[in-house]
Amino acid sequence: MSSPQPHIAIVGSGSAAFAAAIRCAERGARVTLVEGADQIGGTCVNVGCVPSKILIRAAQLAHLQARHPFEGLMRRQPVVDRQALHRQQQARVDALRHTKYEQILENTPAIERVHGWARLEDPQTLRVIQTGGREQLIHAQRILLATGSHPAIPDIPGLGETPYWTSTEALNAERLPRHLGVIGGSVVALELAQAFLRLGSRVTILARSVLLSREDHALGEALAAVLEAEGARVLLHRVPEAVAHDGREFVVTTPEEVIRCDRLLVATGRRPNTEALGLDRAGVATDARGAIRVDDHLRTSNEYIYAAGDCSNLPQYVYVAAAAGTRAAINMTGGDTSLDLDVVPAVVFTDPAVATVGLDEAHARAQGMEVESRTLALDKVPRALVNFDTRGFIKLVAEQGSGRLLGAQVLAADAGEVIQSAALAIRNRMTVTDLAGQLFPYLTQVEGLKLCAQTFSKDVERLSCCAG
Structure with missing residues (x-):
């Protein structure tokens, strides 16, 4: 960057936008953050990850009151005050938004917020429509589009x-x-x-x-x-x-x-918020969904414009958005780094939860790979047995011959806490034999990964309780 203090404009105020703004400021840039919504923070903290997980946890506790598996503990139908739950939920949302977004703006002079809706005038200029119709032009050396997404509504008559x-x-x-x-x-x-x-x-x-x-x-x-x-x-x-x-x-x-x-x-599903950005004015290419195409450096088809988060064609996970925002910031301020998406774990927060990473059998075979897999029912996992909750399974997919771990699919309580171990094993190109030989704490759900890995060469029914 030729300027001693580069100017970066960021459209949006969610996870990707703030991760980028913080890193740009750390690297000496002046940042203009443009957001049209009254509240900053984007989907995750306001109407996505945070409130949904609060609701899900409350519902789990209500369910356990009536249907827990333990004898000797009285079961009873819960009395649910939804208004009180919502008040508590919203208070935590407000607190997190203040701590993780509003307070950062207050304490980072290098980041200026402009309230208004932005569209591209050219590759280095934004036109911002503010309250009352007032317009402002913002010129920047680089622009990051991080405008998120909105619910996709199917075309059903009526x-x-x-x-x-x-x-x-x-x-x-x-x-x-x-x-x-x-x-x-x-x-x-x-x-x-x-x-x-x-x-x-x-x-x-x-x-x-x-x-x-x-x-x-x-x-x-x-x-x-x-x-x-x-x-x-x-x-x-x-x-x-x-x-x-x-x-x-x-x-x-x-x-x-x-x-x-x-x-x-x-x-x-959701659709990217890109229709009002004036992408055609800067020659920014999109896919069939309208998502902005980016490379592994978060560059769009225009060298001055980057994109990150759900408005792009990246996987729609908040942790991917934040990682993308950070890397885009480094690249926009003269650095050179890429976003590696070879291993992306994912979690569905049902109960039992669903967690996946890497390839399943069908996707591996579609890539021309020869694979083998093993599935371990949770009634073979000691932690699940002592919890009296054996719903679900752990499945591992390995390359035939080498035994290299390619993927894991888990349906289990705390599956989200299990899957990262599988992700690290895949990242480090471990085989199922390597995984089976690791030390896992006894009576943890993640020990099921070790047990499942052992089934590639052993009958776990014939092992002692600690699966040595």
Whole structure:
């Protein structure tokens, strides 16, 4: 960068944007952060990761009150005050937003916030429309687009004329539905469906194909069985033909039946916030979804413009967004670093949770690889046995011949705490023999990785309790 203090403009204020702003400031840049929303922080802290995990945890505790597995402890139906839960949830959201976003702005003079909606005028200029229609031009040596995404709404006749929920309305609801209909079969749909089910709502899930259709199908099948055992109605390969609202209820028409519910959650994925950015003015290329194409240095098709987070074609995880923002900042201020996405763990926060990393069998074979796999039921894992919760399994996929670990799929309580060990094993090109020989603390869920690795060469039924 030729300037002694480069000027970086960042559009957005979520995880990618703030990670970039902080690193740019650390590297001596002046940063202008442009955000049109009244609240900064983006989806994760405000209406995504943080409030959803609070709701999910509360629902888990309510569920355990009524259905825990231990004899001698009284079970009772929980009394749920949703308004009180929401107040506590919102207080924690507000506190985290203040600590992790607002306070950083207050304490970092190099970062200036401009309140308004930005679009590109040219590769190094933003036009910002502010309150009252006032306009401001911002010139910068580099621009980072980190505008996030919004819920994708399917084209179902009548749906747009109804008061349906997205995840935002569901998380901010202060009353529990009597009957919640859920359109969607992936992460957000399943997490919120189970949470409302456990808090006392009747729940019907309508999935276009199967649950978690992009993952090993055994995960979706097992999770569907869990949800049905808890009382949900799970309808697979079910696409609504029409949706109406009669003033009291939603009327969801499918080829097989008509479903009535008092609330309808639509959770069918998200779309990038790129339509209003004026990308064509700077020749910034997008994919078919409208996501901005970036390379491993977070560069777009225009050398002056970078992108990170859910508005780009990167995996839509907040930790990927933050890592991308940091690396984009380094590159925009004269450095040279790349974002390595070879090993990306993912978690679905149902109970049991779903966690994956690397390749499943189908994807490995699609790449022309010869593989072998082993699946270990949780009733072979001591931690699950003493928890009296053996729902789920651990599956490992290895390269045939070498035994190199290629992927792991886990359905288990605390699967999210298990999967990072598998990610590190894949990152370090360990074999299942290497993994089987590691020391794992006894009576931990992650010990199941070791046990599953041992099944490639041993019968774990014939091992002692500590699986040496």
